[in-house]
Amino acid sequence: MGMMLAQPDIDESVGTRGEESPLRPWQTVVWNDPVNLMSYVAHVFREYFGFERSHAERLMLAVHHDGHAIVAEGAREQMELHAQAMHDYGLWATIRQAPQ
Template sequence: MGKTRVSPTPGTAAESKTEIQPPSMYKVVLLNDDYTPMDFVVEVLQRFFRMDLEKATQVMLAVHYDGKGICGVYTADIAETKVDQVNHYARKHEHPLLCTMEQA
């Protein structure tokens, strides 16, 4: 009698050896405008990104002089949440500060 070869069942570990990929990462970015006070930007960076005063000031100056500053790099869900929180907080305080996210 001949030997019978058993194929792995679809969807089992024996069938596929896919590697687990790390999640896509996104930069949370503050954009410069001509109206939001610098101290408010520093406050946002400390409140939502847990930066100390020195780091928050560095990022605020990047926003001011370069047009944008990176607040941090996060997974999509966390980045979206941070963007929403910052934009809501800025509107609540009547500032046009805009926070966005872009793929890292």
């Protein structure tokens, strides 16, 4: 009996840690790659997101020097659309939930 009671607690605990928090936004992250030129990455950020040149270049330099940059934050569905758009431009992008 004790074993049966313990199992749901373990499952519930694991499920809770893995669940998405509705309070935390999602992020689109663009990662560095060996293919795309820095000027092209900045161009994509300006063209797709409409960023000013200085902001696009700051993000591009973060990708280049830090290996990645958060380019957008918001609802998961929108971040998925942004990541797909980055893929369409040939960039490597993922989404993740913002850290707590």
